[in-house]
Every structure is written in structure tokens, then in C-alpha cells.
Amino acid sequence: MPPTTRRVSKQVKKLPTQAQLYQVEDLVFAKVKGHQPWPAKVTMRTGDGKYHVFFYGTYEAGRGVWPGNVWDFMDNREKFGKNKQSKIYKKALWEITNTPETVEEVVSEEEASALGGWEVEKILSRRKHGGVWQFKILWKAGGTSWRPRSQLGNCKDLLKKFDDKCKAFAAQPNDFMSDPMCRH
Secondary structure, X not given: OOOOOOOOOOOOOOXXXXXXXXXXXXXXXXXXXXXXXXXXXXXXXXXXXOEEEEEOOOOEEEEEXXXXXXXXXXXXXXXXXXXXXXXXXXXXXXXXXXXXXXXXXXXXXXXXXXXXOOOEEEEEEEEEEOXXXXXXXXXXXXXXXXEEHHHOHHHHHHHHXXXXXXXXXXXXXXXXXXXXXXXX
């Protein structure tokens, strides 16, 4: 009688070979359950060999992504970059190609919890990126990142203070042009 085998999942999960290992800051396509492979940046490799990634376009984090669901961006951009009609996917492709530094520093959830969480300490700057205003945030836990206004609902006072400062500079054209923080 032949041995019975049990199928754990449709995907065969194997340990990555040396060529499949990615480092922090590597540009990749990453896939999480229920979604297509998406442009991302590796932010951390866990002890069990999985990856934490930052997804371009959506600015979301993927935690515990299995190495079999991560592919090199440059080697696979033709494969995964075709026939994607979504505006947000096109934005993600544009960002990873033209401004991969969108994520300047990512702090792990554990570090953030230990240092006071994901609280905004200060708004440092703003830019218009893909038609959307983004703000450079200094986190109380340390590190900076760019976030759209829609993700900053809990810091309305800081946003108002920042907007007021920019409006004050706008009223004085000479000063406004010299302040890089409030450029349009």
C-alpha cells in the first residue's frame, strides 16, 4: 500500500535558496493572501525566514510574508507589471521605479510599542506626490516616513498647525519660496 500524502496547501513551501534571500531595503514584488503580487520594499527579515514588507501605493505593511511569495522587482517587473489596470497599482509601480525612498525608515511594531507607539511627534515637510499631498512624519518611536493626509486623522491639531505655518509663508512670497518645508 503506497504511503498517503496530505496536501497542506496549493503552494509548496520550501526554504529559500541563497539566491532567494532578500536584504532589508531590497525592492520586490510581495504577495499576501487574497491579493496579487504588489510592488514592495523589504523592511525586515524575521527569525523564521519570513519577511516584513512595505507596499508602495497603499503604504501598508505586510508582516510574515513567506519567502515563496516574494520576487525580485527588476527580474519580474515585466511579468507582474503587465495588464494591471488599477490606478493604485500603477501608482505603486511608478513609486517603486521613480521614488523608492518613499519609505525612509520603518520602525518595527515591537520597537514602536516599546517606545510609545505610532504617535506623531512632528510634521516635518510636505510634498505633492501622484496628485496627493503627503506629509513627512517624525514618529515619537523614532524614524520618519511619508504619509497621505487621509492616514493622519489622529493628529488634526498638528496638521492644522503645519498648514497655518505654510499659509503664513505663502502670504510672504519671498519667505515662502525659501522655506523647503512648504513647497508646492
